[in-house]
Amino acid sequence: MSFYFRITFLLFFLNFFFLRAQQGLPVYHDYLTDNWYLIHPAMAGAGEGGKIRLTARKQWFDVDRAPNLQTLNAHMRIGRSSGLGVVFFNDENGYHAQSGLKVTYAHHLRFSRDMRDLNQLSFGLSLGMIQSQLDESEFISLVPDPAVGASAGQSSYFNVDVGLSYHFLEFFAHLTIRNLLGSGRDLFTVEEFDNVRRYLVSAGYLFGQGDWRAEPSFLFQYAEFTRELTGDLNFKVYRSINEFTLWGGISYRGSFESGSATQPDASNYNAGLDLLTVLAGFNYKNFMFGYTYSHQFGNAVFDNGGFHQLTLGYDFLKGSQPYDCKCPAVNY
Secondary structure: OOHHHHHHHHHHHHHHHHHHHHOOOOOOOHHHOOOHHHOOHHHOOOOOOEEEEEEEEEEOOOOOOOOEEEEEEEEEEEOOOEEEEEEEEEEEEOOEEEEEEEEEEEEEEEOOOOOOOOEEEEEEEEEEEEEEEEEOOOOOOOOOOOOOOOOEEEEEEEEEEEEEEEEEOOEEEEEEEEOOOOOOOOOOOOOOOOOOOEEEEEEEEOEOOOOEEEEEEEEEEEEOOOOEEEEEEEEEEEEEEOOEEEEEEEEEEEEOOOOOOOOOOHHHOOOOOEEEEEEEEEEEOOEEEEEEEEEEEOOOOOOOOOEEEEEEEEEEOOOOOOOOOOOOOOOO
16 A cells, blocks of 8 residues: 555544544534524424524634534424424535434423413424445555445435423423434444434523523533543523624533443543533524634644634514513524
8 A cells, every 4th residue: 555545544544433423413512502403303493483593614724624514404383382393414524424304393392371481391303314425536555455445435324313302481401312213324344333322411591681691501412332421511691782682602511431332441541522612693683693613622632723613593483472581592
């Protein structure tokens, strides 16, 4: 093999090793930009109207084939107790790419007698189809290797997300199981694991009734196969000025597990995931804009550049009588 091919092949497998648990739509910090439905299917149509959200994420601008992600999702209330939603995404990472579609149905149960009091339990189910691609067209060697092709291979698979959400005035909580069936792609010539199931738990509360409000929240993720546990600790502040709502915040993501099922000596392994994210944005009438910047530090730093993400949104069919609470996730 040529030296160039060896380096390329090494980078390819390092990429695969660190990111293979992210089959399907990855979980970044875009959910904090008024985009909870992107990770929790029970949030489809949780409010009285509908939402459209477009996100674009780019990592390491000075690195060729750096990870980038685009998502488009829309959801709305149908009738008194139902919600429908759809998610499109395209995720590229080095020589790998995946795109997918998810369609969601949610059912919402109200426990309050007054229509303006928020006390709601929601159930959501998403059916998804994901297509993964591996581009080997640049893997060129002077000595042919039968294990490496010279074309782009692809594989498609189906999976299911289920979840529930509970809102009581300014309090909210979510539980979601992603990739419930466990099945994943069959794309590589090497043996791949067949369990991509992931559990998400999040909750938060919004304090304050005036122009200033504060919202602490958390999100924990657990990958069943690799036994990886990560957590987000978030703090967000809102400021109302006439028809504008300005907001900003900070989030820290860290690893709470030192081991992995893929490591021979998991007790001595520490990926050292540390990610600090700042976010800012605003809502104006039916429109919203959000920006997040993430900086990685710790033992597993691949580049000094940050991760940038933009979110654009539009709210439609706003209810004439919003819930009597400061609850931005459901009061459109």
